[in-house]
Amino acid sequence: MIFPVVKNHIAVCFDRPEETFRRKKYVKYQAQRPEMDEFLSSQITKMHDVLESFGIPVYEKAGFEADDLLGTISQKITKESKKLRNKEQINEVVIVTGDRDIFQLINEKVKVYVPVKGLKEGKLYGVEEVEHEFDFKPIQMIDYKSLVGDPSDNYPGVPGIGPKTAITLLSKYKSKSKIYKHLEEISETTREKLKKGKDMADMSYELATIKTDVPIKIDLKKMEDWDLGSREAVELFMSYGFRTLLNRITNKNGINANLQVVDNNIAVNNKNPKEEKMPNNQGSLF
Missing domain, CATH: 3.40.50.1010 (5'-nuclease)
Structure with a gap:
């Protein structure tokens, strides 16, 4: 991929x-x-x-x-x-x-x-x-998560503040810190939620920050210095039974790794062939 x-x-x-x-x-x-x-x-x-x-x-x-x-x-x-x-x-x-x-x-x-x-x-x-x-800038993802939380990471944000409200607030005030500096401008219902959830917002901000x-x-x-078609890669794929994946990788010389395998022998770049038996079972990693 x-x-x-x-x-x-x-x-x-x-x-x-x-x-x-x-x-x-x-x-x-x-x-x-x-x-x-x-x-x-x-x-x-x-x-x-x-x-x-x-x-x-x-x-x-x-x-x-x-x-x-x-x-x-x-x-x-x-x-x-x-x-x-x-x-x-x-x-x-x-x-x-x-x-x-x-x-x-x-x-x-x-x-x-x-x-x-x-x-x-x-x-x-x-x-x-x-x-x-x-509807917000990349760096505002942190502020957004601090308000709405993240169910996948299991932190709450501010209880009662959903995506729509968070985006509206960030559109006007740009960041969590500026939202809290302008609480008196915000509707009473939302303001009270923000006040009660201040500690959670601060913690969620820290958790969300990479x-x-x-x-x-x-x-x-x-x-x-990587090489998808290295000799080591071909040998490993053979040992794991990832034969079909050899069709998808090439080395730095543009040679398809599968072209380096002939009769179950490895001949990377046509040098130093090494006999390697293919296992009966085939697997897939990607």
Whole structure:
């Protein structure tokens, strides 16, 4: 699914099993979500193996969510890239995710690609697309969530404030903090809800805010040094029985990985053939 948006650099971020700072802040945060079953856990392990075979770096950090790593990487790359020579600068970062919380990171250099229709298609969101669909700017996603909450993450926002009221308030006052500075201008019913829900709004704002300063080391060289059709990838796909997926990947020389497999032998770039028996069962990862 990343093929339509792949440019030069790739990195993948994962959640960690440890408790995050958000859960410490609000014990009910994501508390309604079931524990990951063993099958899905095994698939994530395979995903790590596949990414390693591709040479794609993986980022994860205890205490933080993958969203925070995406926020940190996207912001650091776009800022630090300005220090590089023109030909080495990164002019656009595309985050691939189905989580719309990430929209708060969108700016003139950061876009979000949201897969739809079973990952076969997707939509690329920039500033204009977010404003058209939500009637507020990307950065206002934080303020919006602070007011209406987020059922998927299980934090409440301000009780009684729904999407329509939140958008109306943000359209006029631009942010949560400015809304609370102009309470006397707001209708009595809404004003009382906002007053009673102030603590929840503040907490929800903190929970909704994606970190952009997670202490991780970012290596642009590793992000650029990937190869979907590497020998390691072909061998791994053969061992997992992902034979049909070999039709979908090519190496950096543009050679289809499946063309490197002849009679169940691996001959990557026609060098050093290595015999490898195909398993009887075939699987699928993507």
